[in-house]
Amino acid sequence: MISRKYHAIAAATIIASIGLFLLYYKVQILGMPFMPDETKPVYRIEAKITFEGKNKPVHVSLALPDVEEGIHIISEDASSSGYGFTKAKTSEGVRAEWAKRRVTGPQTLYYTFELILHDVSKVKNIEEKEHSSEESELLLDIPVGLQSAAKNLLKDVRWRSADPHSFTAQLIRDFSDKDPSQAVKILLAKSNISKQDMLYHMLRYEGLTVKKLNGLFLDDAHRNFHLIPLIEVLHKNKWQRYDLETGKIEKDKKFFVWRKGGHSIIDVTGAKNSKITFSVNKRHVPSRYLIDNKNIVKNSAILDFSLFTLPVSEQNAFRHMLLVPFGALMVVFLRVFIGIRTSGTFMPILIALAFMETTLVTGLIMFVLIVSIGLVIRSYLSTLNLLLVARISAVVIVVITIMSFMSILSFKLGIEEAMTITFFPMIILAWTIERMSILWEEEGAKEVFVQGGGSLFVAVCAYFVMSNPLIGHITFNFPEVLLILLGMIILMGRYSGYRLTELLRFKSFTD
Amino acid sequence: MFFANPFKLKKLGVLGMNKRNVYCIGEHNSRKQYPMVDNKLKTKVVAQEVNIAVPELLGTVRMQSDVRNIEKILEGLNGFVIKPAQGSGGKGILVIVDRKDNFFFKPSGEHVTFRDIRQHISNILSGLYSLGGKPDVAMIEQLVQFDPIFDKYSFEGVPDIRIILYKGFPAMAMLRCSTKESDGKANLHQGAVGVGIDMATGKALYAVQHNHPIDKHPDTGYDFSALQIPHWKEMLRLSARCYDMTHLGYLGVDIVLDKYLGPLILELNARPGLAIQIANKTGILTRFDMIDTTTLNKSVEERVAYSIKYFSGTNHDKTKTIK
Structure with a gap:
């Protein structure tokens, strides 16, 4: 009995010390800063090309971005096992070229950049020469029958605008209107060119200097999306970028231009179903580490074996996963030291994960609403004498119905926050409703509120821990803290003292 | 003070949930034996094999x-x-x-x-x-034909006697009386009354409902102080035999009293709760500690005699001086 106790303490100490040692090594020896504010954001952009080989030679050519000023690429990597890889300068700019003699089955190629941004203030506005050499625009790409419609629209917009800037904004607004005018409808429906090309040609016809851009916004972590098309217009010696949906782009939104002009972004020959998607993720890396990052990664097996070496989309998945142990720590703490009763041991963590997407207040309101409506409907279901599995399945359907109904309703009412309701794990919600409903029948409403409230309390505590940016930073950059957590949880598992709630329960002993 | 002083509780030998889970259940109850206890059908079959009375x-x-x-x-x-x-x-x-x-x-x-x-x-x-x-x-x-002796102390339900055994020694006992509030069920947290039982005599010591001491049954109005459980020694023996059947070091035995058949084992519990301490106003750990110091491998009769001798009343200091 005693030896087992010491065994657990020893195990916990060893595990936690390994974690502490790794942490110390990374912070002190490798110079990775512990606190997030000593860092600089590093953006990792990943292009993922997938295709299926047809047992023929394959040639893949990917347009690589021209690096703009203010962007510094710290590393570039083409991951392509078994493929011959070259970077070629062509008339269309630099292109990455992969080739392989014989390819069958699904294939994936990655091209990744890591880059940092310099201060925007340091970036000078580039004086752009007028492209006088370009031939004048005649709207030739637009079908003949539609040209007059386009011209009429331009005339109309000209009336409603003062300068190139307001002209462009107005034209984009006309095109992205929810209820577009007749002319726009015809232009969008009948021509087979993209919205970007359409705007490009029309603005050129208007005599403006225009560029087509495709790229990605850097600041949000995204997985598997396509390049976003933009239009850039020269006005008073300054290039102004326009989003095709909303018109303007806020200045502080960082946009990475992958492609300027019209040439193709990817050419694949000898394969089918070729597709390209992009992922962006942002992480904070100490400025010091950035300076000689290559040397450190090469010399340190620990960093070479870190999460940063994973593809970006997997890194983003781990960001969330690594927070779960902190939620578990919270659950263990509140159960073992405080004695809070919850409905389902780890249900609060899943609810807390959902809260991280929905924000706290919205999440709480939606959770209470779904569960209350669910309980009412469940009480009707219990009069139908259903078997357990069928009843739970019925509750799942009810939960999904409530969720979609609430989404639609809130969208109509303009409460966009409620749309995030989809982040709630519906199976867990269904089981929560089922369990609470049984609890209600057997132990009465009081117990439902005790356990329901307890679960929500634990979920909120777990949410505060998991949404803490410092904890997010530490878990992602120093996953070895998980070992420390593991040690702590082992120790808590051997705690045999009283729970706080028991001090209340056994109050009568000391009276 | 709103909370009890944990050091005082420790001194009184009150067993908490964490200690119960880590030491009592974790150290003394082998997982292998759980199905026999958790599955009432298996319990019944095994009990009948060794001639332990069950419904x-x-x-x-x-x-x-x-x-x-x-x-x-x-x-x-x-x-x-x-x-x-x-x-x-x-x-x-x-x-x-x-x-x-x-x-x-x-x-x-x-x-x-x-x-x-x-x-x-x-x-x-x-x-x-x-x-x-x-x-x-x-x-x-x-259906158990309940002995009418308990009619006065139970509302619409099944009064049963819970005995906790530690390493085969009956350590503490209580009578659980259903009330109107508990809907005929004998669960203390649903509002049933727990009555602490003197291990030597089977007499009521103390009664609680919702952790508060009471004197009379809230529905029938009868005073608990007159309560004396019949066949008490037989019940202790019955419970001690359950240890030989299960070998669970921390075991709860639920017994009912049939008018014609006498005490019957209703079910066994490998994770008995802690409310029994409140009903006895006594920490159970002091009794466990005493059992730890005795020689084990005693017969059923010896273990029952030990419990009768040392675990009488609520006052631990008294039992300690006897030892």
Whole structure:
């Protein structure tokens, strides 16, 4: 009995010390800063090309971005096992070229950049020469029958605008209107060119200097999306970028231009179903580490074996996963030291994960609403004498119905926050409703509120821990803290003292 | 002060939930033995093999398709109990005390029909009441003809005696009396009354409801101080024999008293709760510590005699001086 106790303490100490040692090594020896504010954001952009080989030679050519000023690429990597890889300068700019003699089955190629941004203030506005050499625009790409419609629209917009800037904004607004005018409808429906090309040609016809851009916004972590098309217009010696949906782009939104002009972004020959998607993720890396990052990664097996070496989309998945142990720590703490009763041991963590997407207040309101409506409907279901599995399945359907109904309703009412309701794990919600409903029948409403409230309390505590940016930073950059957590949880598992709630329960002993 | 002082509680030997889980259950109860205790059907079979008195098993329903034949099983039965073999916390137990044609009467006087009973059994089979929702078996057993001695102390329900054994020694006991509030159930957290029992005499020591001391049963109004459990020594012996059957070091034994058959083992519990301490106003750890210091491997009679000798009353200091 005693030896087992010491065994657990020893195990916990060893595990936690390994974690502490790794942490110390990374912070002190490798110079990775512990606190997030000593860092600089590093953006990792990943292009993922997938295709299926047809047992023929394959040639893949990917347009690589021209690096703009203010962007510094710290590393570039083409991951392509078994493929011959070259970077070629062509008339269309630099292109990455992969080739392989014989390819069958699904294939994936990655091209990744890591880059940092310099201060925007340091970036000078580039004086752009007028492209006088370009031939004048005649709207030739637009079908003949539609040209007059386009011209009429331009005339109309000209009336409603003062300068190139307001002209462009107005034209984009006309095109992205929810209820577009007749002319726009015809232009969008009948021509087979993209919205970007359409705007490009029309603005050129208007005599403006225009560029087509495709790229990605850097600041949000995204997985598997396509390049976003933009239009850039020269006005008073300054290039102004326009989003095709909303018109303007806020200045502080960082946009990475992958492609300027019209040439193709990817050419694949000898394969089918070729597709390209992009992922962006942002992480904070100490400025010091950035300076000689290559040397450190090469010399340190620990960093070479870190999460940063994973593809970006997997890194983003781990960001969330690594927070779960902190939620578990919270659950263990509140159960073992405080004695809070919850409905389902780890249900609060899943609810807390959902809260991280929905924000706290919205999440709480939606959770209470779904569960209350669910309980009412469940009480009707219990009069139908259903078997357990069928009843739970019925509750799942009810939960999904409530969720979609609430989404639609809130969208109509303009409460966009409620749309995030989809982040709630519906199976867990269904089981929560089922369990609470049984609890209600057997132990009465009081117990439902005790356990329901307890679960929500634990979920909120777990949410505060998991949404803490410092904890997010530490878990992602120093996953070895998980070992420390593991040690702590082992120790808590051997705690045999009283729970706080028991001090209340056994109050009568000391009276 | 709102909270009890933890150091004082420790000194009084009060067992907390964490210590129960880590030491009592974790160290003394082998996982291997759990199914015998958690599955009431298995308990009953094993108990009958070693001649421990249990309520008679009238039938089992194992498959949903057998639920239709329930009329046949219940033919000629006026009082019976339907329970899940792996239920926990008294969940899913349906008690029928009387029958008129196709109407079955619960102790509260409410009636249920065959349809309700079939639904109930079907719920049991699909695992509604079992831990983790595992598919279960429904047991139909003889209704215990309760000794009228407890009528004064129980409202509409089943009074049962819970004895906690530590390494085979009966360590503490309580009588659980159902109340109107607990809906005929004997669960303390649902409002049943817990009565601490003197290990030597079987007399009531102290009664609590919702952790508060009371003198009289809230519904019947009878004073608990006059309560004396008959066949007390027999019950201690019965419980101690359950240890030899299960070898669980920390074991709760639930006993009911039948008018004709005497004490019967209703069920065993490998994770008995802590409320018994409140009902006895005594920390159970001091008794466990005393048992730890005695020589083990004693016979049933020796263990019972030990408990009678040392665990009388609530006052621990007294028992300590005897030792």
